Amino acid sequence: MKKIISNTIALAQRRKNLLTEAGKYMIVGGVCTVLDFALLFILTNYCKVHFLTSSVISFMAGTLLNYYLCTFWIFKVRTVTNRNLEMTYYIIITGVGLGINFLLIWILTTSFGYHYMLSKLLAAFVTYWWNFGARKYFLHTKTAIPATQ
Secondary structure (H helix, E strand, C coil), X not given: CHHHHHHHHHHHHHHHHHHXXXXXXXXXXXXXXXXXXXXXXXXXXXXXXXXHHHHHHHHHHHHHHHHHHHHHHHXXXXXXXCHHHHHHHHHHHHHHHHHHHHXXXXXXXXXXXXXXXXXXXXXXXXXXXXXXXXXXXXXXXXCCCCCCC
C-alpha cells in the first residue's frame, strides 16, 4: 500500500511538472511568436523580402530566443549534458520544425491563396506542438535507468 501511495504521489508530481512546463512553454512560445510574426511582417512589407525568405529568417530569430528561454527557465531536466551536443539536437529538431513551417506557409499561400500571415498563423499551431513534444521528449525527459539487482 505504501508503494501505491508513493507511486501515486510521484505521478501527480510529474503531471504537475509537465503542466507547469507546458504553461511556461506557452508564455515563451507567445513571446517568440510575437517576434517571429513581427519580423515576418516587417521584412515582407517594409524591407520587401519575399515572404518565404522572411518566414525562414523570422522563424530562426524566434527559435534562438526560444532556445535560451527554454534551457534557462522552463526545462529543469537535461538529457544531454554537453551543451554543444544539446545545441546540435536542438538544431535538428528546429530544422524539422522549420521544414513543417515552411511547407505549410508555402502550400497554404501558393496553393490555397491564403494571406501569408494567415498561413503563418496556421503553421505556427502545428509547429508549436512538434517543437514542444520533440524538445520535451528528446532533450528534457529523464529516462528511467533500471536498477541493478
